[in-house]
Amino acid sequence: MSQKKQEKLIDENDVRSDGRNLNDMRPVKLEVGILGNADGSAYIEQGKNKILAAVYGPREIHPKHQALPDRAALRCRYHMAPFSVQERKSPAPSRREHELSKVIREALEPSIFTEYYPRTAIDLFIEVLQADGGTRCAGLNAASLALADAGIPMRDLVSACAAGKVEGRLVLDLNDSEDKGGEADMPVAYMPTTNSVTLLQMDGILTAEEFEQVLNMGIEGCKQINQLQREALRSKYTLAKEGETEKEEESEKEDKE
Numbered sequence: 001m002s003q004k005k006q007e008k009l010i011d012e013n014d015v016r017s018d019g020r021n022l023n024d025m026r027p028v029k030l031e032v033g034i035l036g037n038a039d040g041s042a043y044i045e046q047g048k049n050k051i052l053a054a055v056y057g058p059r060e061i062h063p064k065h066q067a068l069p070d071r072a073a074l075r076c077r078y079h080m081a082p083f084s085v086q087e088r089k090s091p092a093p094s095r096r097e098h099e100l101s102k103v104i105r106e107a108l109e110p111s112i113f114t115e116y117y118p119r120t121a122i123d124l125f126i127e128v129l130q131a132d133g134g135t136r137c138a139g140l141n142a143a144s145l146a147l148a149d150a151g152i153p154m155r156d157l158v159s160a161c162a163a164g165k166v167e168g169r170l171v172l173d174l175n176d177s178e179d180k181g182g183e184a185d186m187p188v189a190y191m192p193t194t195n196s197v198t199l200l201q202m203d204g205i206l207t208a209e210e211f212e213q214v215l216n217m218g219i220e221g222c223k224q225i226n227q228l229q230r231e232a233l234r235s236k237y238t239l240a241k242e243g244e245t246e247k248e249e250e251s252e253k254e255d256k257e
């Protein structure tokens with residue numbers, strides 16, 4: 001936030017440095033079920049962010065003392081690869097990564113029927129391969145899809161998007177330079193079916209009125225993401241179904257021959 005601005009981040013026509021309008025999200029690409037060895041997985045590109053999420057479980061919990069008598073324990077690790085940022089990052093987990101692991105877990109937990117699997121673990125790994133601002137939100141989007149891909153019963157997909165204030169204007173989905181050079185950044189995670197916010201953080205300063213506007217912008221961003229997540233799930237399962245039908249047709253043909 002305190003970093004001195006070199007160039008203008010938004011021009012006089014309200015066009016941002018990456019060509020977006022104030023209310024535009026970065027281009028989002030989502031893929032579900034891309035890791036063969038995990039129970040569920042997903043990949044997201046949001047602008048220059050590239051993030052993988054993998055899920056194992058529900059499975060036997062180790063160490064045993066972490067078992068919860070009434071529900072599954074959701075365990076989450078958000079991690080940035082050493083090559084994910086310009087200056088090599090230490091692979092050891094930082095305080096920031098511990099914090100993000102915690103807030104992501106808390107944002108996802110309300111979406112999962114953890115009570116169906118007492119005394120088990122659901123392990124979630126988020127690996128940031130390339131970071132450009134908003135990785136907690138993008139990581140959450142991939143993580144929620146990976147949980148769904150693992151077949152874990154859920155109330156809804158959790159969708160996340162940040163909004164904030166840059167050079168006096170309210171903007172959606174800040175990139176790294178906007179996050180660092182702007183006045184405020186507010187990551188929001190949201191479940192549309194229950195209309196509930198499961199993560200709300202803020203870095204910077206906003207007036208009460210701006211706070212409400214930025215929160216609403218963030219929620220609208222989450223709703224857009226939710227549509228894309230649903231499409232990504234649908235396309236994976238449509239492809240899988242098509243594959244099954246083809247196989248069935250082939251074996252029917254073989255039987256006849």
Ligand code: ADP
Nearest residue numbers: 085086087089131132133134135136137176179
């Ligand atoms: P988020 O990625 O959710 O916005 P932050 O606001 O903490 O989380 O970080 C903003 C951005 O700062 C990250 O997305 C990343 O591009 C950059 N960043 C974070 N940690 C480091 C680091 N150790 N070295 C260089 N850049 C970093």
